[in-house]
Amino acid sequence: MNLRFRCLKPHDCAKTVIYTDAKGKPSYCRKYLSMDGMESNLFNVLDLKKDSLFIGVTEGELDAITLSMCGIPAVGVPGVENWQEHFSRCLADFDVIYSFADGDTAGRKFSKFLAKEAKARPVRIPKGEDVNSIYVKGGADAVRALIEG
Structure with missing residues (x-):
């Protein structure tokens, strides 16, 4: 655990x-x-089993929870530097993979990495924002609008 x-x-x-x-x-x-000695895991892996053609990948656990609450299946990578090679295989069955990285320099780097590594489509997150801050300001509709726009 x-x-x-x-x-x-x-x-x-x-x-x-x-x-x-x-x-x-x-x-x-x-x-x-x-906890000391523990490896990084994908967060919210139950969403990998949802009946969906798409999934979101977030930079952090809280954003994955927020997307899932908004009806968008999502998994979270616990920090930009914690991607593991086998994570791509976990996403292989989805037609579309969306990258919901934070609106900062590290987030842009993460989105570029996911586009290359997992063929993810970057979702534009405004500068200084993340999925959760958008939810707090505009609710689930504002979050869902990120992939519609």
Whole structure:
């Protein structure tokens, strides 16, 4: 069993220094933590079994949950750097794979990678946004409009 934990503090983890080592190098807060020794897995794999011609791949677990709640089957990759080669085989039975990466530099890189690796169609997410923030602002219709537009 693998568990992941998310920082719940009201700060920007990437900019929050937790401690500084003896050489003055800062260590930043990690937004997500896993248990020691556990591998990364696709999140929400039950959606791979849904009767659908398409599936979404998200950058993170929360966005996969949000898409699934909106009626869009989705799996989440726990961080851009955690893609594993066999994940592509998990998606092979779908006619269309949508990439729902965050609207930032890492997200654009992830979308390009998924287009090459899994033949995914990038879904345009506005700068500074992700699937969940779009849902919070506009509800399920706003999320579904991302693949219609």
